[in-house]
Amino acid sequence: MGRVSDARERLLEAANTLTWKLGYNAVTVDAICDQAGVKKGSFYHYFESKAALSKAAIEDWWQTKSRPVLDRAFSVTNPPLERLKLYYSALHEIQVQRQKVGEQVLGCLGFSVAMGRDSVDPEVWETTQHVLQRKRRYFETAIRDAADAGLIDVPDVEASVQAVYSLFEGAMARARIQNSPEPLVGLYEQTLRLLGAAQPAAPKSQVA
Amino acid sequence: MGRVSDARERLLEAANTLTWKLGYNAVTVDAICDQAGVKKGSFYHYFESKAALSKAAIEDWWQTKSRPVLDRAFSVTNPPLERLKLYYSALHEIQVQRQKVGEQVLGCLGFSVAMGRDSVDPEVWETTQHVLQRKRRYFETAIRDAADAGLIDVPDVEASVQAVYSLFEGAMARARIQNSPEPLVGLYEQTLRLLGAAQPAAPKSQVA
């Protein structure tokens, strides 16, 4: 009954596009509406507040954008360390493609929003926390599997998980700041060093 | 001639306190004035805009807060790798002290602001970029010195500098997100692994 519309989906996408680029606080309801081609009245027909939209948008981004990439790379059918390699190269590829189309390198949406902490709506912030935790678990499982398979040599697996994850998020954040995929180059080799894993043929770093 | 005042200094400090906590966009001129105990009219007597204040405040933060810590830790009188260890433990100590006084763990001010990119005034953003670059150079020099002294074993020094710096900023950012110094624990040992340096007695990770 009633008519149908994809305005809700357009709002979710617009919210993510803008939040990813500008951050939570700098994005206005009017800007989201403009980008989505939706009038403000309609906005509040679908969402009771900007915070509610953001919560839904981040969850949607996780389900439709972030998780599929993770699931593909971190499939248990892949060897543990290969999963990391696949994930890194997938992300690197995404950023390179974005640049080719003239778009900006934006790093990790969840991480950027989470950095806002006290200036982000508490419920929105909690949502990003959940998303980041789920993401971190992919890293944890892969590294634990690698440890069980005797592929790595570390004194403390949990500490290594933290370090690999910090290195990863740090590189993604720097890619955003520099607007360049360059900090992601060689990430896998550096991760192998962190994990005390056998090194492949060492490649020279490529600086654009 | 005329009277004297420390209102300018109070404004600089208030701007940093609030920006560090809330980020550039979430901080308002009114809030800065409240925090500094200065009326808005006076604000614009000292600074021509919010962006001008922020630029001056970040530069001030670098000179008075960030740089002294770096200069102490990265003194060339210290062995190269020891410099990193000193810096990490100094930062860890700062965060622990903050927590004891009931304040929040806020990570690196420059990095947080730099993450804002498109939502931050261009000149302010450029200022943070300069600050971060100067900071990165401390890492670079220490690691190059370590390489020259044969203390580390890496195929590509520049790539290692990038990795160590990414790991560091990633850990700082995660400390902010988690409001805990925990991600900074063991950072030095992980850095040694990245650099292929001789490991000291491996400590167990301490999770609060």
Add this chain to the structure above:
DNA sequence: CCATAAGTTGACCAAACGGTCAACTAATTG
């Protein structure tokens, strides 16, 4: 001691903000 320059104040402004609402339009279904 008094002119002058530096510093202070609160009222004010236009624009932008998140959010509301009553009226309107158009598909769907019994």
Add this chain to the structure above:
DNA sequence: CAATTAGTTGACCGTTTGGTCAACTTATGG
């Protein structure tokens, strides 16, 4: 073909935003 229900619209509201200004106060130096 209604009646129902989902979706749309633009005018509107109170608040907050960054910024302005003319009048006022006070320390200092000649």
